[in-house]
Amino acid sequence: MSNSFSYRPDIDGLRSIAVLLVLFFHAKFTALSGGFIGVDVFFVISGFLISIIIFKEINENQFSFKTFYLRRIKRLAPALIALLFLISIPAYLFLFPVDFERFSRNLIHSYLTTSNFYLWQNTGGYFSANTDLNPLMHTWSLAVEEQFYFVWPILFILLNKITKGQYLIQIMATCLIGLIALSIYLANFYSHSAYFLLPARAFELMMGAILAVSYHKLPSIKQNINHAISIAGILLILLPAFIINKQSTFPGLNALWPCLGTVLLIISGKDTNQKGVINSVISHKSLIGIGLISYSLYLWHWPIFSFVHYLGLELSGIIRIAAIILSFVIAYLSWRFIEQPVRHLNLPTFASAMKKIMLPSFIVFTTMYLLIDAMEGFPHRFNKLEEFDKKINFPSTVRRKCHDAFLIENIDQCWLGVQKEKIDGMLIGDSFANHSAALIDVFAKDAGLLIHDSTAGSNPILTRFNNQGKLQKDPEYAIKRLEAALKYEHIIISANWSLYSNPNDLNYTRLIQTIEEISKHNKKISVIISLPGTTKLNLHKLKLAKSAKFVLFDNDFAKISKTQYWESPLATEFKNRFPKVNFIDMKDVMCQNSLCNLTLDGTILYRNFNHLNTIGGTLIGEKYLKEIGNPLISAKYSK
Structure with a gap:
C-alpha cells in the first residue's frame, strides 16, 4: 500500500450528516425516528480512516502501538476529559443524590472507555424510560469504538503475518459475514446487550476496515456510475433514519443498510475528478464545517439536552432551538480551543501523553468518583427531600x-x-x-x-x-x-x-x-x-417541585399519578x-x-417509581x- 491517502472533504460532509441525524433524533424531531443510525455511519467512517492508516504503516514497517495510541489519545481524550470535568459542575448543582452517585460511576466508566458495559448492566436499554436524564448516556459509542481499536491492530497484524498478505481481503470478508450474522442473532435474542456491546457492532467497523484494505485496489469508476452509487448510498442512510424507530430490531440487519450506504459514498468519492453528485453536495463548506466539529458536537449536545430534560422542561419550540444553538457554540469552542491546540502540543511519545494527560485526569476523576460515592451524592444539597435520605x-x-x-x-x-x-x-x-x-x-x-x-x-x-x-x-x-x-x-x-x-x-x-x-x-x-x-419522570418532577430550587414547570402536573x-x-x-x-x-x-396521590402532607411517598x-x-x-x-x-x- 504505497499510495497515500489524501484529505477528502466529502468524508467530513458525511460526518456532518451522521452527527446531524443523531442530534435531530435526540432533539425529538419525530420524523427522524431512526436518527440514531448516525452512530453506525460514524463507526464505518472511523473503521475506514483509522484502518487505512494502520494498514499503510504496517505495510511500510512503520506501525507502532505506542504511536497509534498516542494519536488516539491526542485526538479523542482532551475533548472528552474537558466534557467530563465541565459537566460535573451542573451535575453537582442539579442532579439529585441518587442520580449524582450514578453520574459519578458513569463518569469514571466513560473515562476508562467501559461505559457501554456500565450502561448495559445498569439501565433498561438505550431507549428505556429516564435515559434522557443521564448526561453521559451517549458515551457508550465512544467505548465501543475504542474497544475495537484495542483489539483490531493486534488481529490485523496476526492476520497479515499468517497470510503474508495473501487472501487478506477474502479472510476479512468471511469474518464480516460471520459478524453480520452474529449481530442479527444478538439483536433478535439479546437486544439489550446487542445495542451496547462490541460483538453486535464490530461488523460496522469491520466494513470500514475492509474498505480501507481494498481502497487503493478499487477500479476507476465513471462519473455517471459514481452519481448512481452516491445516490444509492445517501438513500441507504436517510431512508432508515426516517423509517426505523425505537421498537425496530437493532443493530442487526437494520444497521447494515446505513453502513452499506456509508461504504458506497466513500467509494463514489474516491476519484476527485469523477466523484458522485452526492459527494459534491456534501463537500459544501457548511457541511465540512459541521464535520470538523462533529466529535465535539456529539460529545456536548447530549448533556445539554439531558439537563434540559432534568429540569423538567420539554425539548420543543424555543427551548429546543436554544439547546441546539448552544450545542453548536460549545462544540465549536471545544474544537477551536481544545481539539485543535492539543493536536499540536509537544507530546512526542506515548509515555509523555500518559504522564501529562491521562494520569492526571485519571487521578482527578477517580477522586471525584470516590468522593461522590462516599458522600452518597451529597444529599445536603437538597435538604427538603429528606424522604430520599x-x-x-x-x-x-x-x-x-x-x-x-x-x-x-x-x-x-x-x-x-x-x-x-x-x-x-x-x-x-x-x-x-x-x-x-x-x-x-x-x-x-x-x-x-x-x-x-x-x-x-x-x-x-x-x-x-x-x-x-x-x-x-x-x-x-x-x-x-x-x-x-x-x-x-x-x-x-x-x-x-x-x-x-x-x-x-x-x-x-x-x-x-x-x-x-x-x-x-x-x-x-x-x-x-x-x-x-407511577412513572420515573413523574417522580422526578415531584422531587424538582418539592426541592423548590429549579421549578420551571407547572407543579400541579406532578402532584398526582396519572396511572x-x-x-x-x-x-x-x-x-x-x-x-x-x-x-x-x-x-x-x-x-x-382513578387517580392516586403521590404525596401526603407534603411528603413524597415513593422511593422509586413503584416502591414506597x-x-x-x-x-x-x-x-x-x-x-x-x-x-x-x-x-x-x-x-
Missing part, C-alpha cells in the same frame, strides 16, 4: 439486615410493633413486603402486637419461577420462611402482585394454591395491596376466592376517581388507621 427512608437500607438477608426468626434485628415475649405474627414477601414494613409497624404498635419480618426479592410467598419454568432462587429459604410464619396467629403477605397478570402463568397458579393452603391453617391472613406504580386505577387480576382473584382473608389496600385511602419510602409507608398507615381503622385488629381467622 437512604439511611433513614429507603427500606432496602433501613431494613438491610432483614431484607435479602435470607434469615428467619432473627427477631432481635427484625421486628415491628411492640417488643414483648410472644411473637404475634410474621410479614413475608418480596421487596413490596419490605416497603410495607413501615405500614405494618404503625398497625402493630396500635394493636400492641409484635410482628417479625423476613423478606427477599423474587420470593412473593415461595420462590418465583422464571420464563423457562425454573425457580429463580433456591427454594429452601422461602419454604422455611412460610413454615415459620405458620407458627403465628398473623400471617401478613405483600408482593408485587402486578407482576402476575396471566392466569395461565405458573406463578399465578402457584400463588393461588399457596394462599389456599395457608387458609387451611386457620390463621389471620392479611394481604397487602400497594399503590400502583389509572388498575387492579391486578391476581389481587382480584384473591378477593373473590378468599373472602375471609383480610385485604389491606392502600388505594382505599390514597386514590379517588419508609416515611411514606408510615404516613399511609396513620391515614389508614384514622379513616378505616386497624386491619390487624379487625382481621378474621381463615376458617
Whole structure:
C-alpha cells in the first residue's frame, strides 16, 4: 500500500450528516425516528480512516502501538476529559443524590472507555424510560469504538503475518459475514446487550476496515456510475433514519443498510475528478464545517439536552432551538480551543501523553468518583427531600439486615410493633413486603402486637419461577420462611402482585394454591395491596417541585399519578376466592376517581417509581388507621 491517502472533504460532509441525524433524533424531531443510525455511519467512517492508516504503516514497517495510541489519545481524550470535568459542575448543582452517585460511576466508566458495559448492566436499554436524564448516556459509542481499536491492530497484524498478505481481503470478508450474522442473532435474542456491546457492532467497523484494505485496489469508476452509487448510498442512510424507530430490531440487519450506504459514498468519492453528485453536495463548506466539529458536537449536545430534560422542561419550540444553538457554540469552542491546540502540543511519545494527560485526569476523576460515592451524592444539597435520605427512608437500607438477608426468626434485628415475649405474627414477601414494613409497624404498635419480618426479592410467598419454568432462587429459604410464619396467629403477605397478570402463568397458579393452603391453617391472613406504580419522570418532577430550587414547570402536573386505577387480576382473584382473608389496600385511602396521590402532607411517598419510602409507608398507615381503622385488629381467622 504505497499510495497515500489524501484529505477528502466529502468524508467530513458525511460526518456532518451522521452527527446531524443523531442530534435531530435526540432533539425529538419525530420524523427522524431512526436518527440514531448516525452512530453506525460514524463507526464505518472511523473503521475506514483509522484502518487505512494502520494498514499503510504496517505495510511500510512503520506501525507502532505506542504511536497509534498516542494519536488516539491526542485526538479523542482532551475533548472528552474537558466534557467530563465541565459537566460535573451542573451535575453537582442539579442532579439529585441518587442520580449524582450514578453520574459519578458513569463518569469514571466513560473515562476508562467501559461505559457501554456500565450502561448495559445498569439501565433498561438505550431507549428505556429516564435515559434522557443521564448526561453521559451517549458515551457508550465512544467505548465501543475504542474497544475495537484495542483489539483490531493486534488481529490485523496476526492476520497479515499468517497470510503474508495473501487472501487478506477474502479472510476479512468471511469474518464480516460471520459478524453480520452474529449481530442479527444478538439483536433478535439479546437486544439489550446487542445495542451496547462490541460483538453486535464490530461488523460496522469491520466494513470500514475492509474498505480501507481494498481502497487503493478499487477500479476507476465513471462519473455517471459514481452519481448512481452516491445516490444509492445517501438513500441507504436517510431512508432508515426516517423509517426505523425505537421498537425496530437493532443493530442487526437494520444497521447494515446505513453502513452499506456509508461504504458506497466513500467509494463514489474516491476519484476527485469523477466523484458522485452526492459527494459534491456534501463537500459544501457548511457541511465540512459541521464535520470538523462533529466529535465535539456529539460529545456536548447530549448533556445539554439531558439537563434540559432534568429540569423538567420539554425539548420543543424555543427551548429546543436554544439547546441546539448552544450545542453548536460549545462544540465549536471545544474544537477551536481544545481539539485543535492539543493536536499540536509537544507530546512526542506515548509515555509523555500518559504522564501529562491521562494520569492526571485519571487521578482527578477517580477522586471525584470516590468522593461522590462516599458522600452518597451529597444529599445536603437538597435538604427538603429528606424522604430520599437512604439511611433513614429507603427500606432496602433501613431494613438491610432483614431484607435479602435470607434469615428467619432473627427477631432481635427484625421486628415491628411492640417488643414483648410472644411473637404475634410474621410479614413475608418480596421487596413490596419490605416497603410495607413501615405500614405494618404503625398497625402493630396500635394493636400492641409484635410482628417479625423476613423478606427477599423474587420470593412473593415461595420462590418465583422464571420464563423457562425454573425457580429463580433456591427454594429452601422461602419454604422455611412460610413454615415459620405458620407458627403465628398473623400471617401478613405483600408482593408485587402486578407482576402476575396471566392466569395461565405458573406463578399465578402457584400463588393461588399457596394462599389456599395457608387458609387451611386457620390463621389471620392479611394481604397487602400497594399503590400502583407511577412513572420515573413523574417522580422526578415531584422531587424538582418539592426541592423548590429549579421549578420551571407547572407543579400541579406532578402532584398526582396519572396511572389509572388498575387492579391486578391476581389481587382480584384473591378477593373473590378468599373472602375471609383480610385485604389491606392502600388505594382505599390514597386514590379517588382513578387517580392516586403521590404525596401526603407534603411528603413524597415513593422511593422509586413503584416502591414506597419508609416515611411514606408510615404516613399511609396513620391515614389508614384514622379513616378505616386497624386491619390487624379487625382481621378474621381463615376458617
